[in-house]
Amino acid sequence: MTVALLSDVHANLVALEAVLGDLPGVDAIWVMGDTVGYGPDPADVLALLRERGAILVAGNHDRAVATGEGLDLFNAAARMAAERHRSWLSGADRDALAALPISLEPAEGYSICHGSPRDPLWEYVFDARTAAFAMAGLRVARCCVGHTHVPATFRTGDGKLMINPGSVGQPRDGDPRAAYALLDVVGATVEFRRVEYQVSETQRRMRGRKLPEMLADRLAFGL
Ligand SMILES: [Fe+2]
DSSP states (O other): OEEEEEOOOTTOHHHHHHHHHHOOSOSEEEEOSOOSSSSSOHHHHHHHHHHTTOEEOOOHHHHHHHHOTTGGGSOHHHHHHHHHHHHHSOHHHHHHHHTOOSEEEEETTEEEESSBTTBTTTOOOOSHHHHHHHHTTOSSSEEEOOSSOSOEEEEOTTSOEEEEOOOSSSOOSSOOSEEEEEEETTTTEEEEEEEOOOHHHHHHHHHHTTOOHHHHHGGGTTO
């Protein structure tokens, strides 16, 4: 069983289309949150993932857009984008976002969430030590997360594995290409992939929709 791991699409439809176009045949698509926030096309991204039968959990941006929760923790640009998305989305889309679970076990032995198992909406995991603490209470040995926008795997001393595919729509590792990963569920092996997409088209849409300039600029640098 091969699963496409996607996270932090952040309403970047052009990047999402490029990733879906790059996918080999997969048995499922798991999305580790922050499907909306920042980018120009929140409704179209939600519709496309729904059409592809993707399994989604909630990210902090999804929650903020859906309910306003956590908006006060965002910087000014992130807050402005979330408020825009909240006003653009239909009531049905906002309700669907609000109803997303904060974690799921989509396959035997695997948990998925946005930040970490101990703090699913907000914790950033950047190293194996933090991963070990964050997974200590988890009854399964493997978890897939997002949130940092940096692709990584962390193996803990007690044999657990945390996988972060990076960000489809707003990479922050200095490489502007869309990031995702392919997971072989049985073998627990991961292939990280990068896909070129037309960053300038996403930037054009963001400027046309009056999103903060800084959010568009950063896409060109993968920051
Ligand atoms: Fe994010």
